[in-house]
Structures are given as C-alpha cells and as structure tokens.
Amino acid sequence: MSETRKKESFLRRAADKWQSNPLFSTGLVLALMVILQTIALGFNYPSFGAWLTGWGKNWINILRNNAGVGIVALGMTFVIISGGIDLAVGSTLVAVGAVLMVLINGNPTGILTAAGITGLPAFLIGILAAVAVGCAIGTINGFLIARSKIPAFIATLGMMKICRSVTQQFMQTVGTKVPREFLAISNTKIGGEIILPILYWLLAAVILHIISRKTPFGRHVYAIGSNERAARLSGINVERVKALVYVLSGLLVAITAVIQVARIGSMDYANAGSGYEMDAIAAVVVGGTSMSGGKGSIVGTVLGMLIIAVMNNLLNLVGVPPFLREAFKGFIVVAAVLLQKKEKVS
C-alpha cells in the first residue's frame, strides 16, 4: 500500500520536474540512451577492466566524431535563442578550411610556404586568418540580418550557397597537403588517446555557457529572442547584439575548421561540413531550445548532441543499416519538439 503511494509520488515528482525543467527531461532521455547503448555494447569481455576499456574507447570515439558539429551547435544555440537561424555553418567551414589550406599547405601553392614562412609562425598566421574569415562571414550574415532586415533563413541560405560554390571553384588546383606538425593541434595523444578535439568542445561549451548566463551580451540575446521590441525599449542595441550572434557562430565554425583540418590532415571541399547546419539545429532543438527564440541553453545543446550521437552509436551496434539511421534522427527531433509542446500546454 505505502509502496504504491511512494511510487506514485515519485512518478508525480518526476512528472513535475519533467515539466518545469527541460534539462531534466533531456537528461533523462540521454540516460536511457546510454543504458540501452551499454547493453547493446554487451558484456562479452574477459574482465571488468577490459569491459571498462572497451566501453570507454567507444565513448571516446563517439565524442571525438561529434566534437565538430558539437562546437558548431554551440554557436547555433545563440543564433536560435536570438530568434534567428544560421544555415551557412557547413559552407563557412569549407571556406575557412580553404583559406587555412591556401596559407599553410606544404606544396608550392601554399602562400606562406612560398614566402618562406613555415612552422609555428605559419600556423599562427593561418589560424588567425581562419578565425578572421569565419568572423567576417558571420559579420556579413549579421549585417544582412540585423541591419538590412533580411530574414535570417534567406541571408544564411544565400551565404551557404556562395561559400561552398566559390570555395570549390577556386580550390580545384590547390593541394591539400597539411604539414605534419600542424596535425599536433588535434592529434596529440593524452593518456594514450586522441581526445584533444573532445577537450576543445568541452572548453568551448564551458565558455559559452558562462557567456550565456553571466554576461550582459548573453542575457541580451535571450531578451531579444523573447521580445525584441521590449529589448530595444530597454536600451539594448538590438542590431549589434543580433549581428554579434552570427559573428560568434562564424568564429566557432572557424575553430571547428582548424580542429578538423588538423585532425584529418586534409579537406574535402565538396563534402566537408555538409549537413552540419541541420545536425547542429537538430542538436539545439533536441536540447530544448525554442525555435521561436528566447528559450534554451548551452547545456541543453550539449545533451541534445549527445542524445543524437549515442542513438547513432546504438543503432550502429544493433545493426540498423546506415541509410535507416537518418530516419531515427528525424524521428527524435520531431519527438523532442512534440514533448516540449506538451510541457507548454500543461
């Protein structure tokens, strides 16, 4: 008797929490995914230690493979909270990668190599240029959206087409031979594993979380997404904040580009970063951020990214064919938004 009542009240409490805190529901879904994934991975190991190593290696793989989109999704979170959208992230990634490649590649086509600058100075110049280009593309997006009042969807759709097309045209003849030393940026082993990309992701998430919660800029982004008119009438420079959000997104894409070039040692201009915009939006939405702006969190986006990543891994482990996995991704995005809707109603 008392057992059932206790159960009920536990369920009720869980339901209350589910409704009041979107992170709770997201976290719960992630926990469920991790349990299923652990079961799917199996316990067919000679010892506990061996199991733990296998489990850990699987996790490192998951995290490393998703670090790139993960970082892009952090910027996307700010964009979406501000009430916008950034479709240009994937193409910005190749454009930035191309600039990096032109500067640092080891062939004579590499500008810096040709100028006799190699090694660390060349890498620094390359990275700075990459960041500058990422921010510049973000600035153009931001200007078109905030100042010229072009819908974010259209402005960034245009930028998406332009960046990839121009990059592919001009990079046909440029080699993609990245100096070996550059690869250290992503591939230096820590504790015997390549986890640097994961650490970069984590670091970026922590910094952006603090920006979103603790800085005037971060709070202004929420205010604009929730009620742009009220934000303007509170003396917030709405145009500036809106534009900065796209600059931030461009900056994070540039960082991702550097990490990925250093990780793989090359760049495929036709395919690199393609679909990143949709994957990043999916992570943001699954993480509980509202597409209409004003609501959401960096922590949610990280959890959302993990849910999608772990689910992908799970589907892989249980042998769902790759073509079908995208369907599951689509399903979970729609389901996440449906659940959030339900929260709002009740």
Next chain:
Amino acid sequence: MNVSMKGIVKSFGANNVLRQVDFSLHAGEICALLGENGAGKSTLMNILGGVLQADRGQIFLDGKEVVFHSPAQSLHAGIAFIHQELNLINDLPVYENMFIGREIRRFGGLIDHKEELRQTRELFSRMDIDIDPTALVSSLDASYKQIVEISRALMMRASVIIMDEPTTSLTDPEIQRVFDMLRTLKKQNVGVIFISHKLREVMEICDSYVVLRDGVAVSGGRVADTSIAQLAHDMVGHDVRTEALARSEATGEAVLRLEGLTQEPYYRDVSLTVRAGEVLGVTGLLGDGRSELFRTVFGDLIRYEGSIYWLGKPVRIRSTRQALTLGIGYLPRNRKENAIIKDMNILDNGSIVTLEKNARFGLISRKKQLEEFDRQRQELQIKMQRPEDSITSLSGGNQQKVVLAKWLSAAPRLLILDNPTQGVDVGAKEEIYDIILRLAQKGVAVVVLSNEAQEIIRVCARALVMYHGSVRAEVSGDTMNETNIMRLATGG
C-alpha cells in the same frame, strides 16, 4: 432608412454599461456619437451592428422592429460597421476587396473578375470616387482605404454606416477627402453614425449629436444649436477639479529641450522644455502623436527634424542605447508587447538595463544584481515570491512596478512614463502616482503621457495638450481642469 433604438440596456456582470439609452438616426443624416472612453459608445454600436445583444430594449428600422443575433443579420438589414482597424486585404486589388467573401462566380466556380471590375467601376463613378479599381490596396493612403471600405459597405447595399473614429490615423487633407465622401453619402440618402472624440470635426461634418456618459444619453440635438465647449462639458459631466496631489513647483535646470521637432506623419513643430524636479504632463486623444514624440526622445523613432537639447547641449539621438547612456528612461505603453520579456524571470526583467553596470570583468555579479533589485523592490513595494519566478506570475500592477524598478535602478535624469497606470488596479495606481512624485522630489525630470485628464491633473504641475500632432496649449493651475483639457484635446 431611419434607425431608432429605444430603452437599450446592457450590462457585463455587475457593470451597467448602458442604462435605458435612446438613439435615432434619419436617412441622409450624419450623427455624431460622443463620449469619453468607457461611456458606452462602442457597446451601443455593437448592439446595432449585431455584435452584441441588448439585455432589454428595441431596435426599429423604418418603424419595423428587428432583432439582430449576428453581424451578418445586421449587415443584411443594411447596417455596416466600419471598425477602426480596417478590414481590407492589402495585397489584393481594390475591386477584389470589394467582393471578399461574396465573390461573383462564373460557371465552373471561377471568379468573374470582369463583372466584379465592372460593378466596382459603376459604383465609383456613381459616388464620384477617384480610385483605380485595379490598384493594390497597399498602394493607397489611409483615407482612400477608408473610402474603399465605405464603398464596400455600399456594394453590400448598406444604407446606414457606422464609423468608429475614422479620422484618428489621417492627416488633414486626408480627413477632408473622407468628409467629401460622407457628403456624397448624404446626398445618396445614406445615414452615417460618426463615433469621434474630435469635436471640431463633429462641428464641421455632423448634423446631429448624442453624448453618452456612464451609459446614459445625457444630451443630444442639432449640432448647429451647440458649441464645442458645451459638448466637452457634456462629455466630462462636471467641472469638479480632481484634487491634485502635493507637488514641488521648484524646478531646476532644463534637462530636455525640444525645438521645432517634427516627424511626419506623427507630430510637427513641437517645442518644449522639461526641468529637473518637475512632472510634466502630455495629454491628448488617440492619434495625437505624443507617444511617437517621446519615442523619438528615447531614440526609437529616429527620422526626425528639429533639435533636441540635452542639459543645454544639442544632441542627435539615434538609438535607444544612446538615450539610455545619456540618462533617459522610458516606460512604454502596452506593457505586454513593449516591456515584458516573458521568457525571463522577475530579476532579469527588473535589471535588464543595468546588467553592464553590475558586471565586473564582463561577468554579471549576481550579488550586486540582487542587491540593486531588492532595493527597488522595497522602494516600490513589489509583491512577489522569489526573484527567479516568471514575470508572468505577477499581477498587472506588480509587473508594471518591475518595469519601473528596472528604470529606477538605471537612475535616469529624465524618466518618460507612457500610460504608466495602464491595466493597473486602483490601489497600485495611487502607489505609482506616489512614486512619480517622490522621483520628482529627488530631482528627476518626469514626463507623464496619459489620455486620462484626471491622471494628468493629479500628478502634474503643468501639462501640454496635443491635438493631431501639434501642441495645442499648455495648461496649469486654473486652466488645468478636465473640461478645458477635453476642449483642447478635441481641437476646440
């Protein structure tokens, strides 16, 4: 068609909006329906238009009793109600708008554009209307839109047209254009009920009038037999001066000075001075341009001509950010749309303008933020639970106080309050008046924008009355009474 309403009674709950109102209109007559906000004008017309049903009373059309259960029935009987928000589709041409919802169809169900166009042309020539029927509605100015809406009513064979404050958003030449249309209607024996606050226009265009006050028709008759002053008096109903609150006359330096400020079509050639420690009222009726004028001062409308002086120096205000930095605070009207950030909690709403001030090394100090907010909360006596609660959990009055708190924490030298007691209950109203006076005592220059003359009289030492974008007069002391303000605000 002659309209006659007899003994109309209507109440909403305990609120008796109409008590035994009689109203009549003859064919070819333009009758003004006058009264303050809440006098019952809209309710009476909504009953005639079939939107509401009377609790008691009868409606006669040409002597025959009718009962309307819906706007469609009323329209069918020949009564068209043209609301303030026009009901036109901007992206369709004029002639298609004339037949929206009642399209003329050919065999097969397709719209017969040719016939629609022909009928529209015919009506326009009969009414001397100079509009291209194929023009998009969006290309017309406000007066022509008004005329299209009237024409549509005629197309539906309306013989009585009710117009709810048709001139509020029009410029003077546009008003004349609409009046010409009304005169043509008169000649065609169509009756018009003209709901308005603008007594000068009433004197110009109307034949007869009815004044409603607190749900009773207090006066009525021929316009030729009355005067603007008499009508204003009838609308307000008393000459009593609402007791003015104690206020300091002592005024310091000129904080804000405007010279010949103009932004068409909102306001023109406005000059005024606001001094430290005074409460200046600005009042008028809907469409007088006062809100737009002070949105300019706060950097929200920036295409103005003329000069703004801040503390004696000329400034060009280009953004709300700049206004905030100068030391201007602005509490907008329509709290929900313009001031409340519904996804943020009470604390964030109450401190959104001071985040930078309370940040160290770029990070907001929560402690300072909370201290600041707590100070304002006590000062303003905001009733609330936790600062982390949603802003929407508060009552209207307390939400307004949170918005006030955010501006007080910014310590502005000039605080503009647009309709500060909108949607606020009586108790909170008095508290807000109290806060306004305390601010002035501390040397803040306060501007109160309000359409309630009583409110202005209660808190302001002097007030400007605006009419149609211009400052009509300054009132203070003996000239600051409701009748006088009403007379000036209505253009008299």
